[in-house]
Amino acid sequence: MSALVDGFGRTVRYLRISVTDRCDFRCVYCMAEEMTFLPRAQLLTLEEIATLSQAFVELGVEKIRLTGGEPLVRQGVLTLVEKLGKLAGLGELAMTTNGSGLVKHASALRQGGLDRLNISLDSLKPERFKALTRTGDLDQVVAGIRAARRAGFQSIKLNAVLLKGRNDDEILDLVNFARDEQVDISFIEEMPLGAISEHNRGETFLSTDKVREIIANHYPLLPTTETTLGPSRYYRMADSQSRIGFISP
Incomplete structure (x- = not known):
């Protein structure tokens, strides 16, 4: 079969x-507090997703990421991973996840063949975390991160969406x-992305250039050419194995 090539001549790898639009969080930058989700009949079945995935792999796709909403709220998603x-x-x-289901599912996901996890974490302050996610429990997510580490994934990455005046004081934390x-x-x-009414996006916008400057004042950042085929531009710190990535839309 021919490889997938987009209109800019880039090979798609x-x-x-998205296995569901549903989520057990209602993050203020993502969803309204009261949501109307797609009827289940309009979603691909897990069998259809598996068939399409096989077709894309045959066309040269090397990496697949399962997302949502929150993929772990989709019944049967562990079978799809397998x-x-x-x-x-x-x-x-x-897989990209909010981490709420990892205490329960991390081990099974790894055993089923999942290699990497991206876990959303926008605050380390319990009350602020609850305010940003509206329904989330910080302790549960942190426990999920640690369960994922014990499960032995090839890579775990945290994703933090920064909002000026809301959580930008936690960058170094x-x-x-x-x-x-x-x-x-x-x-x-x-x-x-998505209709929100909780805040004005223009007022809370914080550029990745500013975030990188704040971090670099404490930890000199070494640019790298590393890639996970996604949009992050990665940097390293001389005294840590943890990488820092920056994503601009």
């Missing part, structure tokens, strides 16, 4: 699949947490 984990030719299977937990972390500019 990385596929993201199917995709057996695809001949797939180099890497990853989040870096230090990633260093202590021996995981990577990416800082993400708020993206203009």
Whole structure:
């Protein structure tokens, strides 16, 4: 079969699949507090997702990432992971999650063939975390991060969306947490996705250039050419194995 090439001449090697639009959090930069989700009949079945994934791998896709909403709220997603984990030719299977289900599912995900995890973590302050996610429990997510570490994933990365005046005072705390937990972390500019009414995106916008400057004043950052086929631009610190990534929309 021919390889997948986009209109800019780039070979497509990385596929993201949203397995559900539902989530057990209602993060203020992502969703309204009261949401109307798609009828289940309009979603691909897990069997259809597995069939499409095989077709994409045959066309040269090397990495698949399962996303949501929150993928772990989709009934049967562990079975899907097991199917995709057996695809001949797939180099890497990853998942983005809010971490709330990892205490329960981390071990089974790893055993099923999941290689990498991205875990959302926007604050280390319990009350602030609850305010940003509206329904999330920080202790549960931190326990999930540690369960994932014990499960032995090839890589674990934290994702932090920074909002000026809301959690930008925790930039170094989040870096230090990633260093202590021996995981990577990416800082993400708020993206203009989804209808929200909780805040004005223009007022809370914080550029990744400013975030990088704040970190570099404490930890000199060494640029790298490393890639996970995703959008992060990675930097390293001389005294840590944790990488720091920056994502702009």
